Amino acid sequence: MAKWMIYGANGYSARLAVQAAKERGFQPVLAGRNREKVETIAQQTGLEARVFSLDNTADIITNLRDIKAVIHCAGPFSATAAPMMEACLQNGTHYADITGEIPVFEHGKTLHERARENNVVLCPGVGFDVIPTDCIAACLKEALPDATELNLAFNAGGTLSPGTAKTSVEILAGGIKVRRNGELVTVPRTWNIRDIDYGRGPRTSAVIPWGDVSTAAWTTGIKNIAVYIPAPGSRLALKATSLATPLLKLKPVQQFLKKRIEKSIPGPTAEQRSARKTLLWGEVINASGQRVEARLQTANGYDVTVAGILAAGEMLANYQGEGGYFTPSQLFGPKIIESLPGSGTIEIR
Incomplete structure (x- = not known):
């Protein structure tokens, strides 16, 4: 090699x-x-x-x-x-x-x-980021070749690593991104809140700026894409967190949060990773309303x-x-x- x-x-x-x-x-x-x-x-x-x-x-x-x-x-x-x-x-x-x-x-x-x-x-x-969801996107496109909309979601839970936590601060500061009519657009945290069944019953879920809104467009050619995760708390809590998003754009706020992360987040242990599997879901819809769904379970994200x-x-x-x-x-x-x-x-x- x-x-x-x-x-x-x-x-x-x-x-x-x-x-x-x-x-x-x-x-x-x-x-x-x-x-x-x-x-x-x-x-x-x-x-x-x-x-x-x-x-x-x-x-x-x-x-x-x-x-x-x-x-x-x-x-x-x-x-x-x-x-x-x-x-x-x-x-x-x-x-x-x-x-x-x-x-x-x-x-x-x-x-x-x-x-x-x-x-x-x-x-x-x-x-x-983004092997499992990209594979789901590709398989769903094969199952419904004329799909015009793709939605993906995952339920991971667990502890973040320091690097992931710090990167998340920057990602959220850039706003919530989805793809609409082929273009990346910024939407509120409360955009299109919906219930998604990851395999263990419906969970209220909200959009996140996940990489598939870029990669899945390249993989499938689908022009409308969003990615969801289970929402923390109620819809009211989501509205409250969305109000704080502008603060994350301030460099002093980002620097403060990153320093706190370095001091307080060691990353999950082997036992924590082993105990938390990841559930993934996806759907495609075509112009006539036909719908195909997918589910997958993987190991912990790390x-x-x-x-x-x-x-x-x-x-x-x-x-x-x-x-x-x-x-x-x-x-x-x-x-x-x-x-x-x-x-x-x-x-x-």
Whole structure:
């Protein structure tokens, strides 16, 4: 297998992936910006370490000189994905990441032709964001090819990692996004609140700015897309939280919240992850009102992300296909989620 790299190896999900990689006999190169943390993990695992920032494209390329694929795990991806993508394009290195940030997916799409010309794969979102939902979207599109509307939802629960929590602050500050008539639009937190049965009875659910409003459009061509999760509390509580959204746009507020997160959120334990499976749901509707529904159960989102990192590293280190921008279901196939540990089958009804 050619060399592949985990960049941001000291992050929560990346550390789990490094350990899992060692257990499977993989030898990814570990990299990141924090010398002490990256080199400590490398010493503990016996893996190669490289320390470099993403401030200079030439420096990134130097460190990618013999790397066939990078799995980028250093957020916030709104700041780090573009420079890594650019270096990969110039160096001929395949790129994947574990982002869920809509602007990163949208940026990747703009690089599709360059990636094809340079025979480089760009595939953001090879974690829980967005492998399971992207696979559901692809399977639903196959089941109802003339669908004009796609709705996705998941019920995860559980504890966030520090990186996910900090990224969530930035995502929510950007507003709730859905896709309408092919365009990304911002809607209130209370937009189209509905009851969704994830498999254990109806739950009041509200929209979130999840990556599928970008990726599922690329996967399916459907022009109306929204993603939901169970709503915390009542509709009145949702209205109250939506009033606080403008405050999240203020940099001092974001900085305060991120510092609190660093001090107070360690990330879920193995026991917590094992105890919390994820339930996913989706539906497509066509112009005549015909409707098809899907359900899926997977492992905890962080465990799905770890499996996605390893799957992407293994595939891209051996990749011989064409370059371009891909969603996970396009790169791995629409049933890839069913092969990941802890996942069931996508049930279409």
